[in-house]
Amino acid sequence: xxxxxxxxxxxxxxxxxxxxxxxxxxxxxxxxxxxxxxxxxxxxxxxxxxxxxxxxxxxxxxxxxxxxxxxxxxxxxxxxxxxxxxxxxxxxxxxxxxxxxxxxxxxxxxxxxxxxxxxxxxxxxxxxxxxxxxxxxxxxxxxxxxxxxxxxxxxxxxxxxxxxxxxxxxxxxxxxx
Numbered sequence: 584x585x586x587x588x589x590x591x592x593x594x595x596x597x598x599x600x601x602x603x604x605x606x607x608x609x610x611x612x613x614x615x616x617x618x619x620x621x622x623x624x625x626x627x628x629x630x631x632x633x634x635x636x637x638x639x640x641x642x643x644x645x646x647x648x649x650x651x652x653x654x655x656x657x658x659x660x661x662x663x664x665x666x667x668x669x670x671x672x673x674x675x676x677x678x679x680x681x682x683x684x685x686x687x688x689x690x691x692x693x694x695x696x697x698x699x700x701x702x703x704x705x706x707x708x709x710x711x712x713x714x715x716x717x718x719x720x721x722x723x724x725x726x727x728x729x730x731x732x733x734x735x736x737x738x739x740x741x742x743x744x745x746x747x748x749x750x751x752x753x754x755x756x757x758x759x760x
Contacts, residue, residue, distance in 0.1 A: 623719055625727070625735040631717040635707030641681055645705065647733040650759045651679045652726055652752075654703070654743075655715055657687045658695035660723045666742035667699035673748065674702035678756065681705045685723050686712045728752065730759040 625631070630653075634642035646653065654670060656663040674680055682703035684692045689708065696703075709715055718727065721740060728737035737755050739747055 623727075623735070623738040625719060626738065628735060629733050630727075630729055630735055631714075633714045633717060635683065635709060635714060637684070637705070637707040639705060640707050641705040642707075643733065646681070646729045647731060649679060649731050650756055651681055651729045653681050653683065653729060655683045655685045655709075655718070655720050655723050655725045657685045657723045658691040659687065662742040663695075663724045664699060666724055666744070667702075669743045669745060669748060670702040671700045672745075673743075673752075674704075679704050681707070683707045683709050683714065685709050685715050685720070728755055728759070 630643050630646050632643050634640070652673065656666075670680060680702045682705070684706065686709070687695075692706075692708070707714075724742050726739045726743055727735055730736050736759060737751065739751070743752070
């Protein structure tokens, strides 16, 4: 009898996974599925303690005094190229953007910024990726809005788009200015 019950465990796992997949498909067809809807444990909390080398580098203590957009990116990241124009537009609009080069080589980062523009007021290097782990980064690009008190207020997974900026980021920038 126990062996028969044990055989049902994998079957139950497959049924549960199928139900989850079906629910995701249903939400997608209804237009309610948000692939960026991965919650962040940092929202409403202070940024994690960190200090990064770079040109000039920065740390948690530098993320206070004004709203700052922190952008994790890499030269090898194709979606990072997609968001480069959006970031340059934000920089031209006066938004303070600090970049964190994630698991990237310094020469490759420099070449990427030379080619696609450098929107970053400060640039830090997270070569081992440990700071990204503390922030809960799931992949690059990923952006976080930090308010003037150093509290994380917003997270965007994937490349920033003009729609994300006008619909989500700009209202928050006004609110936390």
